[in-house]
Amino acid sequence: DAGVIQSPRHEVTEMGQEVTLRCKPISGHDYLFWYRQTMMRGLELLIYFNNNVPIDDSGMPEDRFSAKMPNASFSTLKIQPSEPRDSAVYFCASSLAYHHTGELTEAFFGQGTRLTVV
């Protein structure tokens, strides 16, 4: 398996534009996480899905952010309109829960999307 794949790796956009980040989780994983990382705030969980269903989106900073997971192999994080303070590295991670306990096994991260909003 190629691991978690994110695209694009880098994105530079102007304030007010729509930005869409994409993620392909590891095949067979039933959990998908979107994180944002900045120097000031570290790694923040934005939203996570279980079996394509959003479970907790309390980390999504505001209505400008939305995430979808239309199927088990694809998720998007959209920012509309983007603002300079959205500049960060956005990571997608996927994991699999143990069948008998429901606890997560290791979470694998994609290489991240470095977003710069100017």
Add this chain to the structure above:
Amino acid sequence: RKEVEQDPGPFNVPEGATVAFNCTYSNSASQSFFWYRQDCRKEPKLLMSVYSSGNEDGRFTAQLNRASQYISLLIRDSKLSDSATYLCVVNRDAGNMLTFGGGTRLMVKP
């Protein structure tokens, strides 16, 4: 108060030294715990899980203290290649929500 707290460091140690990091968590119902490692401009990767009885993996030892709600990571015989940021991760009960600490930066010097 943050849910998972770590000393950001940096910890500057010479090669061969022993160094320890602590991490505290606020949710007493947390079920599972991990240490991740993140190199500069890279994604986090699992270093080791932390088990109730403590566990060791080569030069690395992880311990859990549920009563005081902290976990620790001990690195013996530090190598230059151990230089990285170490992230404490806590999985809350029901829901499998992985929460990361802010990370502790380690720099091992020759």
